[in-house]
Structure formats: structure tokens, C-alpha cells
Amino acid sequence: MAAMLDELMGPKRNVELGKDTTVTFDDPDICKYYIVGFCPHDMFVNTKADLGACPRVHDDNLRLEYPKNNQRRIRKNLEKLKTNEENGQKKEDMRKLREEQEMARLDGEIKKCMADAEKAGEEGLVAKCQELVDKAEQLEKQKASIMERLNSNIPPTAPIDESAIKIMEVCEVCGSMLIKNDAQCRVEEHLSGKMHMGFSKIKVTIEELRERIRKRDEENEKERQRAREERERRERERRRSRDRDRSRDRDRRSSRRSRSRSRGDRERRRSRSRDRYRRDDRDRRNRDRGDDRDRRYRR
Structure with a gap:
């Protein structure tokens, strides 16, 4: 009944008014197998692998929304689905193994009973012989029951020739x-x-x-x-931009040094020119003074 109400009214049908009733993929009541593809509980109804009714809600709206959602848990659901398959297969294999081992044990007991019955008959112990034969027949019935369970998935066929x-x-x-x-x-x-x-x-x-x-x-x-x-x-x-910047900086520094050297050269040339001018001027004045003295002497 609870499952039917969940299907009709949603898993949060009993939430108090005013509280958030939005159902998400991570809601623990939602069947993750159903929204990712299908639920294993629906696959094996009335078979030996029947898992019973699914205890969680199969929400069709979430199933339609799931492929569009960016927060899908595909890998997680894949591993769960794989684990579910492997666990089911392992349980079935273990059941068959136990039944086959039981059949082997019954075979051994049947052979022992028949051997003991034959020995008792030779010794004239009729009652004991009959008891052992009856026990062997009971063991045969148990063996037949196990064989029937092992082959229960095979459709009924005509009586099988024991040979x-x-x-x-x-x-x-x-x-x-x-x-x-x-x-x-x-x-x-x-x-x-x-x-x-x-x-x-x-x-x-x-x-x-x-x-x-x-x-x-x-x-x-x-x-x-x-x-x-x-x-x-x-x-x-x-990196290229930094290299270009460094190259421009080097060029600017080189240009400044070149201009500085040029100014220094010009200053030195001007200084030498001034020095020559002063020397020439001094020499003229000295010659002029010498000429003046010579004229005074000649008078």
C-alpha cells in the first residue's frame, strides 16, 4: 500500500507544509536503477531470480529528466547494476554447487546402503537387509528431488530413458x-x-x-x-611579449647611451674649439702688444 501511495503521490507525501518537497536523483527513496534504464526487480517476476517488489519509487518524471541532467551518476549506477548481476549469478551458482555436492553425497550413501543390504542378505539378516533397502529408496527420492530442482527451468518433456x-x-x-x-x-x-x-x-x-x-x-x-x-x-x-619588451628596453638604453656619447663628443669638440679660439685670441693680443712696443721703440 505504501508503495502504491508513493507511486501516486510521491515519496514526500507526508512532508509538513512549507517544507521542500522537490524530489531529486539523490533522494534515497528513488530507484536509481529505474531512472538510469530499468529496475532489476521488474525483470525476473515469477522466476527463480525473482527479487520481489522494488522497495523504492519509480518516478517517470525523473527518468525523463535524467539524460538531460549534468549531475548524472552513470559510473556509480553502472557499478551497482554490475554488482547486482554478479551477486545474483553467484547466489545461483552457489545454490547449484551445494545441490550437486548433496547429490554426490547421496550417491555415496545409496551405494553403501545397497552394499550393506547385499551383505546382510548373504548373512541371512532379512530385517536389516529390508531396512537398508528402504533407506536407499528414501535417499533415491531425495536425489530425484534435487535433480528436479536443478532442472526446474527446463520445460517438461517426455519421460527420460534412464539409460x-x-x-x-x-x-x-x-x-x-x-x-x-x-x-x-x-x-x-x-x-x-x-x-x-x-x-x-x-x-x-x-x-x-x-x-x-x-x-x-x-x-x-x-x-x-x-x-x-x-x-x-x-x-x-x-613570453614573446616579454621578449619584445626587453628588446625595446635594451634598444632604448642603447639609444640613450648613444645620445649621451654624442652629446659628450659634441661638448668635447666645442670645448676644444673654445680652447683654440682662446689660444688664437691670446696669440693675436700678444702679437698686437709686440707690434705696439716695436713702433714705440722706432720713434
Whole structure:
């Protein structure tokens, strides 16, 4: 009843008025398997792998919104789905192994009972012989019951000739025991069965999710590569810009030094020119004074 109310009114139907009733992908009451693809609880109804009713809510709106959401947890759901499949397969394999071990134990006990019964008959112990035979028959019934459980997934067939030994094989998809080289109609019936198709869908979905993750990782790697190349390009531009600035600074310093040397040369030339002028002027004055003295003497 609670599950039906959740489906109709939502998982937050009992939340107090005024509180946030928005349902998100991370809500613990939401079935993550359903929104990512399908719920395993719906796949194996009335089969040996029946998981029962799903305890969480199957929200169709979230299922439609999920592919558009940027905060998807594809990898997490993939691993959960894979774990669910592996756990189910392991449980089935362990059950079959235990039953096969039990059958082997019963075989040993049956052989021992029959050997002891034969020995008791030879010794004239009729009551003990009958008791051992009855025990062997009970063990045979237990063995037949286990065999029936092991082969319960195989459709009923005509009575099997006890002398004919059927070679069994394991279905690689769902783990069911099948008769090797069985009739094609029975093989097709198994392949179209709910359990086989359910496990097949799980495997296909896992591969699809892995492929989507692989493509997403490739796109992310390409984006990171483009970002690295862009950063390297900008860094090269900055280095070239710094080199140009340093070159201009060197040119300016060289130009200033050149101008400074030119001014110094001009100053030195002007200074030498002034010195020559002063010397020439001094020499003229000295010659003039000498000429004046000579004229005075001649008078």
C-alpha cells in the first residue's frame, strides 16, 4: 500500500507544509536503477531470480529528466547494476554447487546402503537387509528431488530413458542449466524466457553505459588537451611579449647611451674649439702688444 501511495503521490507525501518537497536523483527513496534504464526487480517476476517488489519509487518524471541532467551518476549506477548481476549469478551458482555436492553425497550413501543390504542378505539378516533397502529408496527420492530442482527451468518433456545420460551445460547469459544439443524449440523457449531476457538486457545495458562513459572520458580528455594547448599558446604569447619588451628596453638604453656619447663628443669638440679660439685670441693680443712696443721703440 505504501508503495502504491508513493507511486501516486510521491515519496514526500507526508512532508509538513512549507517544507521542500522537490524530489531529486539523490533522494534515497528513488530507484536509481529505474531512472538510469530499468529496475532489476521488474525483470525476473515469477522466476527463480525473482527479487520481489522494488522497495523504492519509480518516478517517470525523473527518468525523463535524467539524460538531460549534468549531475548524472552513470559510473556509480553502472557499478551497482554490475554488482547486482554478479551477486545474483553467484547466489545461483552457489545454490547449484551445494545441490550437486548433496547429490554426490547421496550417491555415496545409496551405494553403501545397497552394499550393506547385499551383505546382510548373504548373512541371512532379512530385517536389516529390508531396512537398508528402504533407506536407499528414501535417499533415491531425495536425489530425484534435487535433480528436479536443478532442472526446474527446463520445460517438461517426455519421460527420460534412464539409460540415456543427458550432458548438461550452463547458459553463459543467465546461468541456467541446459541440456546440451537439446531440441531447437526448447532452446528458443529458453532464450525467450523472462529470466534469460532479463539478464541479457542487464548485460547489454552495462555495455551501453560503458561505451557512453568511454566516449565521455574521451571528450573530457580532448577538452583538457585543448585547454592545455590554449594555456601553452597564451604562455608563448606572454613570453614573446616579454621578449619584445626587453628588446625595446635594451634598444632604448642603447639609444640613450648613444645620445649621451654624442652629446659628450659634441661638448668635447666645442670645448676644444673654445680652447683654440682662446689660444688664437691670446696669440693675436700678444702679437698686437709686440707690434705696439716695436713702433714705440722706432720713434
